[in-house]
Amino acid sequence: MRLALAQLNPLVGDLAGNGEKILAACREAADLGADLVLTPELSLWGYPPRDLLLSHNHLVQQSDVLNQMASILAHEAPDLAVLVGLAEQAHDPQLPQLFNALALIKSSQWQVVARKQLLPTYDVFDEKRYFRPAGTPAVLEFERDGRRWRLGLTICEDLWVEEALQGKRIAGPDPIAALLPQNIDLLLNLSASPFSQSKELLRQRLAARAAQRLSAPVIYVNQVGGNDELVFDGASFVVDEHAELALQLPSCRESVAIWDATSTATHLDVPTIEPLEKLFRALVLGVRDYAGKCGFKRALLGLSGGIDSALVAVIAAAALGADQVTSLLMPSPWSSAGSIDDALALAKRLGMATHTVSIATLMTNFEAALIPPLGKPPEGVTAENLQSRIRGTLLMALANQQDQLLLSTGNKSELAVGYCTLYGDMNGGLAVIGDVYKTNVFRLCDWLDSPAAETCRKEVGLPTKGELIGTTIRQKPPSAELRPNQRDSDSLPDYALLDPLLKALIEERLSTEQLVSRGHNPALIGRVQQLLRRAEFKRRQAPPLLKVSSQAFGSGWRLPIAAE
Template identity: 65%
Template structure:
């Protein structure tokens, strides 16, 4: 039996369009001799569909699309795809997360998801019921009956020794062992996370060895809101070797047959995977929200430089515009660095000085304040002037405004509401400042030349530039300002933030490990007090185990912790 892995990039809620994608893939697979094509979890809906699952009209449309697929599928070909299955017993939730088999002019449900994630960004128990029984499908091909074990995404994540989020419940892989499947198939929608491609391989290898059978892992690809699905579908042979490997960060289709020789398929470096994920997240957010152009503010700092590189790679340099908005406190070096970066990338810039606008606000605010704005108020006004200019230009020209703040700043509130937080997408809001430096250093290295060329960026020479990479971070909102005037050095701050955010440690635990108690308490206080700002931030592309977004559910008004 020849099996096609269809790594598609669906648009959430576009059941007809996603069905057309699947039909086109089926025809390509049939031309390559495939007997069976496997598509990702909830392939018709796109993952995560969230409350779209509650709409009766969309549930009916799914059935209509399944009927059309059954009618139009190439002869002698079968399709396994993820669907929602409605249960009409008057109880809630009234859906299963299921697998449908389409073949011979009809379709039917053949498997249901057992382990439903409701942690971090996942909320499946809001919509779905968990199934209780293992799922085995017998499929006749070329005079042989193939026994296919079927699992959906989280059902594969049962190895407690490999990860720390094993859900309470049965063992969908272990329960299939007694049924002796010839193959295990996992239909997945697993978002990008640092280290995840290696972990998925280890999980599949473990399952393959437990069942003495190959594992076919088919993942969704594409950006959907803040989630980035990196694809990377693959086949693990019964011995745990890689039998086939699909692309990371792009739609792909590949065929595999049992007994096919294993292939050498190295996973790209962490830096390359991160760059590809960010570019995909920007490209798909813009495309799926009907934006063809992007705008950002260029400050001469490393954050906006990285976002400019990502935007140029995602949309094309000709579709990216940058505003330079110098104040009296902006250094000549920052202006020149911004212009040189834009020239290297080929993006268009305009310079709009804000000194006159600052004077206008000073004059307007002096009567109610009893004097000109000063201190943080004056600094925030500069940021808000820039934010207003950016929003006005983006509004007038139909551009997606990209926010350029990093995770360290967003964590401690070193950002201004209605100022530098303005925008439609926070591109690097899940990258600590130290990670921004690391990624930019890699982008400017020889190791990145091939992927830069593939992404349409200049392959030779520096992109970010040493002048930007080596510059001390500064908001330049007052004379000689440095980030370190207000915050600990990022080499100190970022490990503390990771411990507090991602490892759920307390200031007391950090103190016991050697952190200065006053510093630990101060950082925790900054984190807690900035919650109201994060609640009003644009969507943040999720890259880490714990990002500020739909998976971050902290109260604003709460006791000090």
């Protein structure tokens, strides 16, 4: 039996369009001699559909699309079958009224053949709002060439049951254990698993453990593409019954690949990809899909000559093409000539258009307008923030007028401690690196300027020779240039100290005692904890960001604003 792994990039809520995408994958699979096509979790809806699942019109449309797909496949590829992710309606008045399910389309008909058992509600997931859990395992009997195959069917979280590998798991049954007495030939896991660092390897380890337990190969098919804050990296694969990798699909792009279940091939050597390259590709994919799926062809950003805006400019150029990205330089009286030169040189290397608007006169006019109500000129943080808010207003005006997506350039470290200005540098439609710590910004930029990035740069359409970011940008001390000779270190701890502490607080939720035991300074812990709490109101008003860590400041971060 030949199975096609269809790693697809859906548009959330576009059931008709997603159905066409699945049909296109089926046509490709049929040409490759496939018997059964596997598509990701909720492939007809795109993941996560959130409250679109509560739309009656969408549920009615779902049946129409499935019927149409069954009819087309029966005509075009009558011997082909496909598993499609869908939302199945329950036939009673109890809530929730849906199952996260799989349907088999075959012989001009479709029927539900599996339901998800473990429903995640941690981090960005909220499936119990919409779905009921299934109580029994699903086994599909599939006949091909005189042999009857027993296929175990699981959906995403159903595979995540190994506490020894994960450290923890959600409460509920063990779907893998429930399949042990079923004597299955293959385990299929159809997923929508978002990208985060090291997650790809963990998925493979979970699948390998399931293969060992079941003495059967495991086929893992993952969604790919950016949907709002989430980036799905794909990276679908097969592990054989010996827990050896037998097939690996690429990361961060759509793909259809065939795996022959009767093949005797075992081990597959896959080139190792640098973690920084995986992170960069995920950010590029996130920007490309966020812009495209929201109807933007062009983007705008403020270019300061600093490392954050430089990295965002490179990501945007890779995602949309440098000719579709414009940068705006807005020097103030405190902007150094070096920063302006660095920004212009970066834009030239990328082939990106620039415009320069001095804000000196605007700053003077704003200050003069504030003297009557204040009784004196604005000073301190108020005066410093005026620069950022003037720039934010100019950027929003240009983006509105020119139908561009404004990209915010702040990083996770700044967002965590509130080192950012509401209605200023926080303005934008997408915070590209809002889940990337400052130290990782430096690491990404060092990698981009290294020979190790040359192949990746070529593949995403960036110049391949010489530096992109530039040595002067990478090596200058971080500064928002809010006043003469100002540095980030005037207000914040050194990022080499700050970022490990932030990661422990945000992603591990460690207590003060645990942090002290790790060697963090008690005074610094208290200071950073206070900054983190006080900045919550800013984060609540920030643009959406691309989640690339285990805990981002997005829908999975749910702290109150008014709290101790």
